[in-house]
Amino acid sequence: MRALRGKFVKKLLTYLAAITATVIMFFPVAYIALLSFKPYASIIMNPLGVDRLTLSNYIEVLSAPGYSFTQYIVNSVIISLGSTALALAIAFPAAYSIQRFKTGSTNLSFYILSLRLLPPIIFAVPLYILYSMWGLIDTHVGLILLYTTFNMPLTIFVLMSFIGELPLELEESALVDGASRLTVLTRIVFPLTLPGLVAASILHFMACWNEFLFALIFTLKNAQTVTVGASLYITAWQIKWGHIAAAISLSVTPTIIFILLVQRKLVIGLTMGALRG
Amino acid sequence: MVTFLFSSLLEDRYLKWLLVLPLIILLLVITIFPTLYAYYMSVHRITIETFRSPVFIGLKNFLMVLLSGEFWYSLIFTIIFMISATSIELALGLALALLFRSNIRGKSIMIALILTPLAVAPALYGLMFRLMLDPITGVIPAMFKLIGVNISPLSTLTSTVISLIVIDALQYTPFVFLILFAALHALPLEPVEAALVDGASSWQIIRYVTLPLIKPAVIVATIFRFMDSFKTFDTIYVITGGGPGISTSTVTINVYKQTFLMGNFGTGAAATLILFYLSMMAITVIYKVMYRKGESSER
Numbered sequence: 420m421r422a423l424r425g426k427f428v429k430k431l432l433t434y435l436a437a438i439t440a441t442v443i444m445f446f447p448v449a450y451i452a453l454l455s456f457k458p459y460a461s462i463i464m465n466p467l468g469v470d471r472l473t474l475s476n477y478i479e480v481l482s483a484p485g486y487s488f489t490q491y492i493v494n495s496v497i498i499s500l501g502s503t504a505l506a507l508a509i510a511f512p513a514a515y516s517i518q519r520f521k522t523g524s525t526n527l528s529f530y531i532l533s534l535r536l537l538p539p540i541i542f543a544v545p546l547y548i549l550y551s552m553w554g555l556i557d558t559h560v561g562l563i564l565l566y567t568t569f570n571m572p573l574t575i576f577v578l579m580s581f582i583g584e585l586p587l588e589l590e591e592s593a594l595v596d597g598a599s600r601l602t603v604l605t606r607i608v609f610p611l612t613l614p615g616l617v618a619a620s621i622l623h624f625m626a627c628w629n630e631f632l633f634a635l636i637f638t639l640k641n642a643q644t645v646t647v648g649a650s651l652y653i654t655a656w657q658i659k660w661g662h663i664a665a666a667i668s669l670s671v672t673p674t675i676i677f678i679l680l681v682q683r684k685l686v687i688g689l690t691m692g693a694l695r696g
Numbered sequence: 697m698v699t700f701l702f703s704s705l706l707e708d709r710y711l712k713w714l715l716v717l718p719l720i721i722l723l724l725v726i727t728i729f730p731t732l733y734a735y736y737m738s739v740h741r742i743t744i745e746t747f748r749s750p751v752f753i754g755l756k757n758f759l760m761v762l763l764s765g766e767f768w769y770s771l772i773f774t775i776i777f778m779i780s781a782t783s784i785e786l787a788l789g790l791a792l793a794l795l796f797r798s799n800i801r802g803k804s805i806m807i808a809l810i811l812t813p814l815a816v817a818p819a820l821y822g823l824m825f826r827l828m829l830d831p832i833t834g835v836i837p838a839m840f841k842l843i844g845v846n847i848s849p850l851s852t853l854t855s856t857v858i859s860l861i862v863i864d865a866l867q868y869t870p871f872v873f874l875i876l877f878a879a880l881h882a883l884p885l886e887p888v889e890a891a892l893v894d895g896a897s898s899w900q901i902i903r904y905v906t907l908p909l910i911k912p913a914v915i916v917a918t919i920f921r922f923m924d925s926f927k928t929f930d931t932i933y934v935i936t937g938g939g940p941g942i943s944t945s946t947v948t949i950n951v952y953k954q955t956f957l958m959g960n961f962g963t964g965a966a967a968t969l970i971l972f973y974l975s976m977m978a979i980t981v982i983y984k985v986m987y988r989k990g991e992s993s994e995r
Contacts, residue, residue, distance in 0.1 A: 433795065433798050433800060434800060436795055437795055437796065437800055437803075437806055438806070440792055440795070440806075440810060441806040441809050441810055443866070444809065444810040444812065444813060444866065444869070444870060445809040445810070445812055447813070447816075447821065447824045447825065447828065447866070448812050448813070448816065448824075450824075450828065450835055451824045451827065451828075454827065462833055463832075463833055466833050466834065466835055466838040467835065467838050467839070467842070508718075509718045509719050509722060510719070512715035512716070512718070513715060513716045513718070513719040515715060516711075516712045516713075516715035516716045517716065519712075520708065520712040522712045522713065522715070522716050523716065527716070528987070529983050530723070532979070532982075532983055532986075532987075533975075533976065533979050533983075534723075534727065536923045536975065536978075536979050536982065537972065537975050537976075537979070538926065538927040538947070538948055538971060538975060539927065540927075540929070540947075540948045540951050540952060540968060540971070541731075541734075541968040541969075541971055541972050541975075542726070542727060542730050542731070542968075543952075544734065544737070544951070544955050544961065544964045544965050544967075544968045545730040545731070545733040545734040545737055545965060545968075546726070546730045547955075547956070547961070548733070548737065548742065548747050548961060549729075549730055549733060551744070551747065552747075564722075564726055565726065567722065568722055568723065568726040568727060571719070571722070571723075575719075600708055600711055601711070604715075625815065628817070629816075629817030629818070629819075629820075630817075631817060631818065631819035631929070631930040631933075632929050632930065632948070632952075636952070636956055646817045646819040646820060646930075647819075649819070649820060649823060650819055650823060650934050653823060653826060653934070660827060660830075660833055663823065663827060664827060667820050667823055667824060670817070670820055671815065671816050671817070671820055674815040674816065674817070675812055675815045675816070677815065678811055678812070678814060678815035679808055682807075682808065682811065685811075685814075685874060686874060686875055686878045689871060689874070689875065689920065690875060690916050690917075690920065
């Protein structure tokens with residue numbers, strides 16, 4: 420009887436701890452989403468409660484004159500998609516080459532890992548002067564090149580770990596049958612790596628979408644992204660809490676959807692293939 | 697002749713280089729060339745107006761950085777921040793991973809919700825807390841008031857630093873959790889069963905069986921949290937801007953302000969080179985731990 424009760428208490432505590440942890444971790448996102456639907460007066464007078472919900476924050480953020488949040492969203496979409504496409508085009512052949520032929524031996528993979536771990540400010544300082552000379556400041560292309568390069572380690576290591584899982588026999592028998600290496604790469608390896616390419620693109624897209632430092636340094640107006648746009652809001656419209664909350668909610672929605680899609684693959688991406696999911 | 701050249705290019709020993717060529721060009725232009733250019737910048741006086749006619753000043757920029765209290769302060773602040781945040785994240789992440797190994801209903805939904813902070817851009821996560829910590833409209837001071845505590849977390853330096861560490865912990869505990877949870881999931885059942893048969897308590901099992909088995913995952917999670925919190929910029933920049941004064945400036949915030957707000961590009965380049973060498977020392981060790989060790993244990 421006592422053992423049974425002990426078991427019940429243990430189960431209860433486990434549930435309690437799990438639910439508490441979940442509530443704490445999810446609270447910021449949920450609270451800001453709620454805030455974005457509260458009218459101005461309610462935010463000021465009643466920070467804890469909810470009396471009325473409205474869509475006006477969203478409408479005003481998306482249509483405010485002189486402050487084009489829609490433009491930031493468009494910029495983020497162009498830059499993140501552009502970088503994802505370019506990164507995959509460069510990373511897929513490179514990942515295959517490094518995984519199969521150990522191209523560049525340890526030097527290349529060491530360099531790629533360093534790029535993932537070095538503070539990006541190291542490159543931002545000289546690149547700013549170079550970008551000024553090359554006319555790439557405040558352009559979509561400029562940010563696409565930066566994002567492609569600095570998120571490349573993630574993309575390559577995810578693809579390498581997927582290519583490494585493919586059975587070698589498939590490629591070998593095709594080679595024996597007279598297919599060229601390029602045919603093997605495009606007709607056999609590519610379709611088999613599709614799930615990996617999807618995972619890699621989602622992770623790459625999220626990394627671009629969430630980037631802040633380069634976007635802050637290398638854009639002024641034309642190529643400004645949502646992270647910088649939302650942070651400008653807080654200084655420009657100090658009191659409009661609901662607007663800021665709406666801008667944040669709009670900006671985090673795509674990445675929250677994406678993370679649900681790639682949950683299992685996340686481990687490979689987060690640890691640069693040092694651990695499998 | 698041309699076809700011959702082309703077909704021999706498609707032989708594996710040339711093709712493998714052809715396949716990494718675009719990558720190497722990109723790395724050369726966007727990373728290696730700028731690093732070399734940073735050496736040139738570091739021995740010149742360069743501002744954004746005069747970058748076309750820099751003046752050679754020798755090692756003055758390096759002296760400026762090494763003799764400035766601000767650089768060292770930000771380095772020490774970053775290291776304190778890094779160690780405190782990473783330790784909290786490891787402890788909580790491990791606890792959560794062990795907790796979620798037990799059979800509970802609704803586990804997958806709870807895990808999905810716990811992972812949401814990882815999806816949020818650090819800059820936006822910081823903004824969220826700026827709203828929530830606001831002394832008048834913020835929900836966190838309001839909740840404290842409800843239990844009779846009048847506190848404004850961003851009013852003193854100590855409470856600000858603690859808040860920044862807690863915010864980092866809230867965002868990245870899920871990172872450690874996810875890595876350790878996956879590692880626990882992949883563990884074989886036999887060692888635990890054998891320990892149970894031998895009459896070990898659940899604490900003994902965790903301490904002497906589970907933990908040693910997931911040690912590689914713990915090391916990897918620690919390395920990534922260490923290196924990533926060393927780079928911290930976004931969250932702190934949007935919450936405090938590195939201030940008041942320089943009191944919450946990380947190294948990146950310090951170099952950013954020196955270079956892009958005050959316009960000392962030469963000094964900025966010298967600082968980044970010092971950072972580069974400091975980081976490379978750490979990365980060389982990390983590479984050996986992470987990949988060499990992994991290879992030898994697989995054999």
